[in-house]
Amino acid sequence: MIYLYGLIPTAEAVKSPLSSLKGLDDEEHVYTIPINDVTAVVCLLNSDKYSEEILQQKMENDMDWLKEKAFHHHETLAALYSGYTVIPLKFGTIYNSEESLKETIAPKNNVVIHTFETLKRHEEWNMKVYCDDQKLMQHVTDHDEVVEQKRQEIESLPKGRQYFEKKKLDKFISQQLEEEKYRLCKSVHDQLLQYATNEAVKKNWGKDMTGLQESMVWNSAFMLPKEAIEEFLEEIKKSEPALLEKGLRVEVSGPWPPYHFSNIS
Known part of the structure; x- marks a missing residue:
């Protein structure tokens, strides 16, 4: 499964490659998936441990787990924000595959680019x-x-x-x-x-x-x-x-x- 932290401009990602960051499970590393002018910042997750049902159960019943993972999500976005124009996604944004992620982001290319331009000035x-x-x-x-x-x-x-x-x-x-x-x-x-x-x-x-x-x-x-x-x-x-x-x-x-x-x- 693909965990999505946020979106950055592909031009910025090419100019400044992503530094090494641990993923949500503290095992896999954060990496990027270019989708035209937009690049998704993601990490891999084991579907047996991070299915939608398991995540929902964790978020409702395990406050310590939720605080730890939500803090990781924020810290990762803060690290990205220091070097890129970032559109942060909500904690717990997960796709079943890289293909489904691309199918969702690609049609929004122009809207996302317009948002990037606004965020650069604000x-x-x-x-x-x-x-x-x-x-x-x-x-x-x-x-x-x-x-x-x-x-x-x-x-x-x-x-x-x-x-x-x-x-x-x-x-x-x-x-x-x-x-x-x-x-x-x-x-x-x-x-x-x-x-x-x-x-x-x-x-x-x-x-x-x-x-x-x-x-x-x-x-x-x-x-x-x-x-x-x-x-x-x-x-x-x-x-x-x-x-x-x-x-x-x-x-x-x-x-x-x-x-x-x-x-x-």
């Missing part, structure tokens, strides 16, 4: 925002006019009713907290759109994935023209002090292989 950058919930909650509690008004109303109530109204207030503050997280993150994201030709808001990672005490509250990717990257980064720097004061920390990273903006169906 880079993918990511922005993640993490939140110290206690710090932001304190800010909401201290500065939200509606919260203050409700607190004053509760203090004027009989003692017996105050307990239940305070419970309602706590729930209201939690709602305000979530709304404030979204509002602040969306504001930064929207401000950055002026520099991007494309963008994507992605699913937040849990603490088990990040290993951090803070919660990830925003996760977005931007396709940036290379000439706009410096301004993009400066814009983030300008927004950071006000966010930090409220308990939000911005983490920007890049450039990355263009996972989100090079989809070839």
